Amino acid sequence: MRSALSDEPVSVLDRILAILDTARESHGSTTITQLALATGIPKSTVSRLVGDLVRQRYLVRTEEGVAIGLRLFELGARASTPRRLSAAALPVLAELFNATGEHLNVAVQEGRDMLSVISVRGRLRPVPSRAGVRVPSATTALGKAVLAFTVDEGVLGSVITGLDAERRHTLEKEFASVRAESVAIDRCETFPGVVGVASPVLSPERLPLAAISVAGPVADMDPKRMAPLVRHAALALTHRLALQVA
Incomplete structure (x- = not known):
């Protein structure tokens, strides 16, 4: 006006x-x-x-x-990510599903939560999450994978607020591990009996665009075995998104 x-x-x-x-x-x-x-x-x-x-x-x-500043580029990337993910992620998810047979998710950050954009049903019943459902960032592998690379202090502050000192320290150690290994793990923190392994999808500036995860029953899920598969899928999705922009 x-x-x-x-x-x-x-x-x-x-x-x-x-x-x-x-x-x-x-x-x-x-x-x-x-x-x-x-x-x-x-x-x-x-x-x-x-x-x-x-x-x-x-x-x-x-x-x-x-x-x-970077935040405008970050917001622009996030705004276009769901549409681009739909075109880029399906072949990647098909390969990952063939290798694991487990429940798969691709999610983007929405405030303090992760919003599932694409979901592929695996063995888990009931399904822990599906497209359009929000899950908490602080406990899920998806959320940890994204938060570890988030530079938005407002988002980080909103997630950490309310956590006790011990939990905050543990989360910061997990973030450091995710930045080193590009793999985050949820050991039944969000859904009882469900283990999740996720890896971030990053922009060329290493800003988090999304995360891809595989989840399965704790009795059968070996995070060490799943980690390279999920990391490879996230890298493949990162490259496919980059090709869409090029």
């Missing part, structure tokens, strides 16, 4: 969008002064809003001023 007497943006959202659009159109770095002149927003207001946007990673400070 803009003022009837000028082109100056009048709402906070209007001003933020005007600043982001101007920064994007600069195709590099721009300064507070240039943003104020281009948007018609008072320089003091631009400076305050830019500070907020930098803290939220929508903008990043450079030697020349500010530029578009």
Whole structure:
């Protein structure tokens, strides 16, 4: 919404969008002064809003001023991921199912949860999750695989809030292991008697786009045997998504 007497943006959202659009159109770095002149927003207001946007990673400070930050690229990737996953994941899931015969999931992060986008039924009855169902990030292998590579402090904070010190320490150790091995494990934490093994699907900037998992009964699931299969599937899906963009 803009003022009837000028082109100056009048709402906070209007001003933020005007600043982001101007920064994007600069195709590099721009300064507070240039943003104020281009948007018609008072320089003091631009400076305050830019500070907020930098803290939220929508903008990043450079030697020349500010530029578009990683969070906008991350959000753009997430917005297109479900549609792209549908086209890219099916051959990967078919190969993984042939190798395991277990329940498979591809999920994306939605706030504190993981949202299942694609689900393939295996031996498990009842099915622990299906497409369109949310599962908690803090306990599931899918969630741990994504959270280990998440740079959004707001998301991490919302997941960790409420956890006691011991659980938080354990989760941080798991994240370090996931970053090293690209494999996360859920040992009956989310669903009784169900073990899950997951691996992240990453963007070229190593931002988490999704995760792929295999889940089965605790009596038969060997995470060490499943880990390389799931990791290979996640890498295959990563490459297929990258080819769609190229």
